[in-house]
Amino acid sequence: MMKFRAILYTVALALSPILAQAQFDGEFIKPRNGRFLLQNATIVTVTKGTIQNGSVLIANGRIEAVGTNVAAGDAEVIDCSGQFIYPGMFDGGSQLGLVEVGSLAETQDYAEIGQVTPNMQALVAVNPNSIAIPVTRVSGVTTILATPSGGMFPGTAALINLNGYTPDQMYAGFKGVILNFPSSARRSTWDRRSDEDVKKDAEKAQKNLNDIWERATTYHQLVSAKAALPYYPEMEQLAKVVSGELPLLVEVNAASDIELAIKWLENKEIKAILTGVAEGWRVADKIAAANLPVITGPMLAIPTRQSDRFDASYTNPGKMAKAGVKVVIRSNDSENTRNLPFNAGFAAAYGMGKEEALKAVTINSAEVFGVADRLGSIEVGKDATLFVSTGDPFETRSQIRHVFIDGFRVPMSNRHIRFYQEFLERSPGLEKN
Amino acid sequence: MKKFTSIIAALLVLGSMPSMAQTQKGSILIKNATVITITNGTLEDTDVLVENGIIKKVGKNLSASNVQTIDATGKFLMPGIIDAHSHVGLDAVNEATSPITSEVKMEDVVNPYDVGIYRALAGGVTISHAMHGSANAIGGQNITLKHRFGTSNPQDLFMQDAARTIKFALGENPTRVHGRGNNNQPRTRMGVEAVIRNGFNEAIQYKKTWEDYNAALKKKGATPIPPKFDTRLQTLVDILDGKIIIHCHSYRADEIYMLINVCREFNITNIVFSHVNEGFKVAPELAEYTMGASIFADWWAYKFEVYYSTAYNAAILTKNGVVTSINSDSGELIRHLYHEAGKAQRYGELTDDQTLALITINPAKQLGIADKVGSIEEGKQGDLVIFNEHPLSVYAIPQMTFVDGVKYFDINTDANDMRIKVSATDAVEPIFLKEHDERCMHGVDFFFTNFGRNLFEHSH
Numbered sequence: 001m002m003k004f005r006a007i008l009y010t011v012a013l014a015l016s017p018i019l020a021q022a023q024f025d026g027e028f029i030k031p032r033n034g035r036f037l038l039q040n041a042t043i044v045t046v047t048k049g050t051i052q053n054g055s056v057l058i059a060n061g062r063i064e065a066v067g068t069n070v071a072a073g074d075a076e077v078i079d080c081s082g083q084f085i086y087p088g089m090f091d092g093g094s095q096l097g098l099v100e101v102g103s104l105a106e107t108q109d110y111a112e113i114g115q116v117t118p119n120m121q122a123l124v125a126v127n128p129n130s131i132a133i134p135v136t137r138v139s140g141v142t143t144i145l146a147t148p149s150g151g152m153f154p155g156t157a158a159l160i161n162l163n164g165y166t167p168d169q170m171y172a173g174f175k176g177v178i179l180n181f182p183s184s185a186r187r188s189t190w191d192r193r194s195d196e197d198v199k200k201d202a203e204k205a206q207k208n209l210n211d212i213w214e215r216a217t218t219y220h221q222l223v224s225a226k227a228a229l230p231y232y233p234e235m236e237q238l239a240k241v242v243s244g245e246l247p248l249l250v251e252v253n254a255a256s257d258i259e260l261a262i263k264w265l266e267n268k269e270i271k272a273i274l275t276g277v278a279e280g281w282r283v284a285d286k287i288a289a290a291n292l293p294v295i296t297g298p299m300l301a302i303p304t305r306q307s308d309r310f311d312a313s314y315t316n317p318g319k320m321a322k323a324g325v326k327v328v329i330r331s332n333d334s335e336n337t338r339n340l341p342f343n344a345g346f347a348a349a350y351g352m353g354k355e356e357a358l359k360a361v362t363i364n365s366a367e368v369f370g371v372a373d374r375l376g377s378i379e380v381g382k383d384a385t386l387f388v389s390t391g392d393p394f395e396t397r398s399q400i401r402h403v404f405i406d407g408f409r410v411p412m413s414n415r416h417i418r419f420y421q422e423f424l425e426r427s428p429g430l431e432k433n
Numbered sequence: 434m435k436k437f438t439s440i441i442a443a444l445l446v447l448g449s450m451p452s453m454a455q456t457q458k459g460s461i462l463i464k465n466a467t468v469i470t471i472t473n474g475t476l477e478d479t480d481v482l483v484e485n486g487i488i489k490k491v492g493k494n495l496s497a498s499n500v501q502t503i504d505a506t507g508k509f510l511m512p513g514i515i516d517a518h519s520h521v522g523l524d525a526v527n528e529a530t531s532p533i534t535s536e537v538k539m540e541d542v543v544n545p546y547d548v549g550i551y552r553a554l555a556g557g558v559t560i561s562h563a564m565h566g567s568a569n570a571i572g573g574q575n576i577t578l579k580h581r582f583g584t585s586n587p588q589d590l591f592m593q594d595a596a597r598t599i600k601f602a603l604g605e606n607p608t609r610v611h612g613r614g615n616n617n618q619p620r621t622r623m624g625v626e627a628v629i630r631n632g633f634n635e636a637i638q639y640k641k642t643w644e645d646y647n648a649a650l651k652k653k654g655a656t657p658i659p660p661k662f663d664t665r666l667q668t669l670v671d672i673l674d675g676k677i678i679i680h681c682h683s684y685r686a687d688e689i690y691m692l693i694n695v696c697r698e699f700n701i702t703n704i705v706f707s708h709v710n711e712g713f714k715v716a717p718e719l720a721e722y723t724m725g726a727s728i729f730a731d732w733w734a735y736k737f738e739v740y741y742s743t744a745y746n747a748a749i750l751t752k753n754g755v756v757t758s759i760n761s762d763s764g765e766l767i768r769h770l771y772h773e774a775g776k777a778q779r780y781g782e783l784t785d786d787q788t789l790a791l792i793t794i795n796p797a798k799q800l801g802i803a804d805k806v807g808s809i810e811e812g813k814q815g816d817l818v819i820f821n822e823h824p825l826s827v828y829a830i831p832q833m834t835f836v837d838g839v840k841y842f843d844i845n846t847d848a849n850d851m852r853i854k855v856s857a858t859d860a861v862e863p864i865f866l867k868e869h870d871e872r873c874m875h876g877v878d879f880f881f882t883n884f885g886r887n888l889f890e891h892s893h
Binding site for chain 1: 548551552555713714716717718720721731732733734735736737740741742743744745748749752753764765768769772775776778779780781782825826827828829830849850851852859861862863864865866
């Protein structure tokens with residue numbers, strides 16, 4: 001018996017190092033912050049030219065130094081020879097994080113019931129652990145405007161960075177109320193309403209909009225006069241637009257609707273941004289004259305009219321930019337928000353030019369969202385939200401090597417990459433033995 | 434009056450006559466291009482001569498009399514892009530009335546007026562595989578189109594010398610339409626396997642009935658009763674006899690493996706899997722037993738069966754030896770397949786040749802037309818596209834597109850409005866904010882009027 005017990009102890013002792021280990025292999029790479037020196041890169045600052053053989057020092061979440069002579073100190077050095085540093089790219093409108101599987105209603109958190117729901121907060125429904133977020137950020141898209149959709153006032157969009165475990169950790173400092181401006185366009189080629197019905201619906205929506213706006217204005221006046229009002233969260237939110245506290249993101253696409261929207265906004269002293277603007281090129285001068293910034297996209301879309309030139313969607317942002325409109329590009333996608341740089345690439349190729357297209361996904365976006373003091377370019381003092389690539393990030397053949405968000409070095413991994421690692425050389429292959 | 438009537442009658446007769454006319458064949462000499470042959474490397478400063486629709490010569494300092502010459506100095510010439518999965522140029526997509534509809538033919542619903550065909554040309558696409566939808570386990574017979582845009586005769590678009598193909602579909606779409614929509618088999622992936630297996634077995638019986646009848650006919654004095662002809666079963670017999678290539682809509686690895694096994698059992702080797710989002714999980718099997726996979730570059734997560742996808746699919750499949758192509762299944766994507774292919778370089782770093790094969794020779798193999806198109810080789814058809822930059826650059830813009838040596842797209846001289854028919858019913862021209870994404874499930878919405886939500890938003 002004694003002997004048996006001794007054996008048992010021996011066996012247990014021998015096994016103990018194994019038992020102390022967890023029941024799984026490998027180690028998970030987490031985002032980590034610290035001091036990093038990105039060395040010997042071509043730095044495309046966007047706002048202050050391009051620096052050859054330069055370095056960027058990242059510390060405390062910020063860009064601490066940029067230049068050709070930056071000492072590493074105790075920073076972790078990352079050699080970027082032959083590579084390029086860009087500021088993180090913005091997507092000016094996406095459902096990323098608000099939906100997990102497109103067709104499954106259980107995972108669609110972007111569209112609430114009702115026509116007037118401006119108090120629906122995208123930031124509340126953003127899933128920081130969406131599988132699509134790491135899939136997106138390894139492309140260099142670091143910051144997106146998460147946008148609700150649906151009714152006339154579907155909710156409040158929020159600018160988020162693509163790193164963090166709570167919406168608050170992701171929040172990047174901009175919110176805006178969305179208005180789907182009454183549309184004379186068809187939602188898609190499946191929209192088979194008669195011409196007359198389309199017109200009637202638009203007129204009815206316009207009347208509704210004016211009624212709602214009047215109510216919001218009245219609500220704002222009463223609140224300003226310190227009146228005691230019953231709980232009315234929808235008007236409370238719209239009053240913030242009336243007061244100028246929150247901007248209005250006006251989704252409008254058909255040329256005649258854009259003109260109506262410009263007219264509608266004319267006498268209102270609010271901050272407005274036009275979004276969508278698919279036919280902006282038709283009325284570009286009017287948008288420029290109204291001094292309204294535009295968030296447009298995707299470029300990779302069919303022309304709105306059968307009679308349009310094949311490249312109408314590709315050339316749209318360039319034509320608006322040339323007319324003097326400040327243009328921001330969006331993907332309006334969700335899981336494939338990673339295609340934002342390719343949309344910008346098409347805009348660049350079809351008339352916008354590379355430099356302007358790069359601005360349309362970096363500094364223009366930061367300015368339109370009012371966060372240019374922290375984001376949108378490689379400058380000392382700004383947030384360390386940037387990426388390193390082997391070449392022009394709009395080119396599909398370029399590889400993105402490192403991504404930093406708010407000073408966190410995010411892992412260059414996601415489920416798509418892990419599948420590649422597992423299945424490139426599957427084991428077992430065709431035969432089990 | 435009488436004269437007028439007779440003219441009308443004559444026109445009616447003419448109009449009803451099947452057109453047997455030859456489609457136009459052109460001659461063209463393209464000089465000094467960087468010629469991406471696909472099968473024989475990239476040739477600098479090279480000329481390509483097309484005569485009567487056929488590539489006559491590839492070489493330097495070529496000349497030809499009475500042939501229009503195009504100077505392509507500094508430009509890139511590649512074979513016309515081929516889309517192995519498209520619904521452009523079709524008036525209908527799904528005959529969603531039975532889990533097996535192999536009697537249906539897409540050649541009956543070709544719409545030559547679809548401006549989508551021109552937009553595809555503007556993206557360098559010269560051939561598209563116009564497919565039946567994915568509502569049925571065994572769908573209709575597809576038609577391969579050459580983009581001879583400008584004709585009003587559907588037959589002018591047919592690639593007459595292409596192989597016969599048929600659409601199959603696995604997974605969520607057929608089980609939703611028939612099982613959950615109509616309470617018929619299949620409702621599960623078990624049912625899909627059974628429907629296909631039953632179809633093949635019934636076809637074998639049908640074939641035997643005809644063989645018995647034909648054998649009986651040969652007996653002296655015999656007067657056997659002929660069996661009833663059945664196009665649906667005869668088409669399945671043709672599949673079993675290797676006369677038709679299956680193009681199967683599929684996503685998950687398990688269902689792909691299922692159909693590989695069924696095909697092996699029935700000695701079918703002419704099978705291409707389409708979409709194949711989880712093809713990377715069964716890449717060795719696809720390489721060994723099939724004609725390959727025709728995939729999306731990066732689409733995923735639009736429905737549950739594509740949630741576990743990877744944009745590295747093209748790279749994994751290619752590096753495992755699977756004949757792989759990238760298709761559009763979309764009137765939007767078909768306009769920039771060269772860019773879709775380019776994403777295979779972002780995700781998996783394929784070489785330029787591997788990547789361009791995804792939209793040229795590989796889809797040609799899968800459509801059974803690789804001896805005629807898909808590369809720049811002497812003797813092949815003169816389907817060509819000129820780009821201003823390397824076609825895998827995001828900044829590349831197609832300049833001219835040729836089918837059979839005839840120019841159908843020219844970025845510098847074409848009108849903006851290229852419609853060849855304007856709808857009389859549209860008082861004002863409609864404005865569409867997007868093309869409906871899903872063409873695969875087009876035409877089955879009437880099954881779902883009670884669902885209360887749009888099931889078709891992303892249901893490829």
